[in-house]
Amino acid sequence: DWTPDQFVQTTIDDLKKQIGDDKVILGLSGGVDSSVAAMLIHQAIGQNLYCIFVDNGLLRKDEFEGVLESYKHMGLNVKGVDAKQRFYDALEGLTDPEAKRKAIGKVFVDVFDTESHLVENAKWLAQGTIYPDVIESVSVKGPSATIKSHHNVGGLPDFMKLKVVEPLKTLFKDEVRLVGKTLHLDENILNRHPFPGPGLAIRILGDITPEKVAILQEVDHIFISNLKKSGLYNEVWQAGAMLLPVQSVGVMGDERTYERVVALRAVTSVDGMTADWAHLPYEFLADVSNEIINKVKGVNRVVYDISSKPPATIEWE
Numbered sequence: 001d002w003t004p005d006q007f008v009q010t011t012i013d014d015l016k017k018q019i020g021d022d023k024v025i026l027g028l029s030g031g032v033d034s035s036v037a038a039m040l041i042h043q044a045i046g047q048n049l050y051c052i053f054v055d056n057g058l059l060r061k062d063e064f065e066g067v068l069e070s071y072k073h074m075g076l077n078v079k080g081v082d083a084k085q086r087f088y089d090a091l092e093g094l095t096d097p098e099a100k101r102k103a104i105g106k107v108f109v110d111v112f113d114t115e116s117h118l119v120e121n122a123k124w125l126a127q128g129t130i131y132p133d134v135i136e137s138v139s140v141k142g143p144s145a146t147i148k149s150h151h152n153v154g155g156l157p158d159f160m161k162l163k164v165v166e167p168l169k170t171l172f173k174d175e176v177r178l179v180g181k182t183l184h185l186d187e188n189i190l191n192r193h194p195f196p197g198p199g200l201a202i203r204i205l206g207d208i209t210p211e212k213v214a215i216l217q218e219v220d221h222i223f224i225s226n227l228k229k230s231g232l233y234n235e236v237w238q239a240g241a242m243l244l245p246v247q248s249v250g251v252m253g254d255e256r257t258y259e260r261v262v263a264l265r266a267v268t269s270v271d272g273m274t275a276d277w278a279h280l281p282y283e284f285l286a287d288v289s290n291e292i293i294n295k296v297k298g299v300n301r302v303v304y305d306i307s308s309k310p311p312a313t314i315e316w317e
């Protein structure tokens with residue numbers, strides 16, 4: 001029978017044999033898969049694992065600093081790369097969802113390629129690919145899928161010429177979490193909701209500006225911290241907020257306001273392929289809505305998304 005302890009033991013032994021004294025590069029995302037992959041490889045080869053964590057300026061509030069700190073605390077050899085401005089520049093004026101995804105994928109590849117060159121003599125690229133990514137590679141829109149689609153013509157970036165090591169390739173998400181638990185992965189990363197590679201860029205409908213990112217980060221932070229405080233965070237598969245490209249009329253004191261609308265989305269799901277909107281308590285939604293409107297300047301209306309997938313997707317873009 002499969003047990004996480006035994007998986008950890010055999011995987012570490014296998015990785016030692018496979019990799020030997022070679023250097024390995026791994027892109028961390030802050031999510032559970034890449035983090036567990038990094039921990040396993042770290043246990044096998046220690047400081048020969050070079051982790052790269054890119055700040056694309058589209059992460060949640062304080063996420064880059066917080067997660068980087070956890071990684072360092074775990075003893076990982078990790079480099080945080082601030083590439084915010086490069087992503088914002090590439091996104092400037094883009095409104096089409098696929099164009100935004102492509103621009104983000106391209107900058108990510110460029111940044112990652114540059115960073116991987118700084119690791120001399122690297123032989124391997126490690127990835128946190130899990131079993132559903134392998135069998136459903138067509139429907140998975142993860143970073144690796146993005147990378148591949150843009151580099152199938154012409155020269156591959158150098159890091160893609162590395163040999164690939166994917167220690168989680170046979171596991172389902174719940175098994176990855178069990179392995180992470182065995183390895184004492186930070187609770188905060190272990191039970192983290194899935195978060196899309198293009199991040200907040202696909203939750204800001206229309207064009208991206210740093211100002212919009214800042215607004216959405218505040219809204220999202222209020223929503224997520226209230227879910228955690230109320231014990232609801234682990235009851236939903238994924239939650240987040242969308243910044244809509246419309247303004248609506250409101251009233252504050254004697255003044256008429258004309259400000260932004262945000263939509264909150266929380267879903268229950270097993271694998272993200274189908275999903276139901278989460279039936280969060282009305283009182284909870286009322287509190288979150290009040291807090292957002294009171295605290296986030298520029299937002300005067302909050303709506304809750306009650307669509308299931310299909311036909312609606314989880315993300316709005």
Ligand code: XMP
Binds near residue numbers: 194196197238273312
């Ligand atoms: P949808 O919106 O298609 O999302 O119902 C299903 C799951 O996939 C995530 N998602 C993405 N993940 N890059 C990613 O890495 C993407 O472009 C992307 N689009 C959606 C979404 O957050 C949900 O977990």
